[in-house]
Amino acid sequence: SQTIHQWPATLVQPVGSPLSLECTVEGTSNPNLYWYRQAAGRGLQLLFYSVGIGQISSEVPQNLSASRPQDRQFILSSKKLLLSDSGFYLCAGNPVNTGELFFGEGSRLTVL
């Protein structure tokens, strides 16, 4: 089965600093990959999804960007963090044409 590795698990960053969250996938090739953000006690907001290397779709306009340099690597970045970027970030993936989404353990970002 597919496994999603995500790091770092927790991160405290000052406003205006850069961000890089990394996600790697094991157990499948050419998966669809996703970045979600979850505010405290709230639902899952889809930020980006990718169907292949270099192919990124943004779901919401924001201060963040995503890249997929390799088939099983997905990176979430920001050049300058805002307070509103705080949240729980989840990487997820599913094999092509299957609905089961596998999630990583999440990265909790606090911007101060």
Next chain:
Amino acid sequence: QQQVKQSPQSLIVQKGGISIINCAYENTAFDYFPWYQQFPGKGPALLIAIRPDVSEKKEGRFTISFNKSAKQFSLHIMDSQPGDSATYFCAVTDSWGKLQFGAGTQVVVTP
């Protein structure tokens, strides 16, 4: 645009009781309807899922009921246990495998 609407936002049920969570969708192109369970500080995990060619699927104490004509599906947790306390998300999936989640329901099972 919200593709799936989930209710209630929160639910308190006594141990042994039945928890019911409902979801409604608009797009008839969706072809896979999963439910995810999330414990605090963890990523969601697939609990149970159904395809639109069946009206019900049961796995242990968890049952999905699916009403294609009404474009609604629900999760029933029978004999609820304190270990079932979690946030539950319904989702809809299009033919490309892209998921959109409901807003989530926080379930608390009291001893």
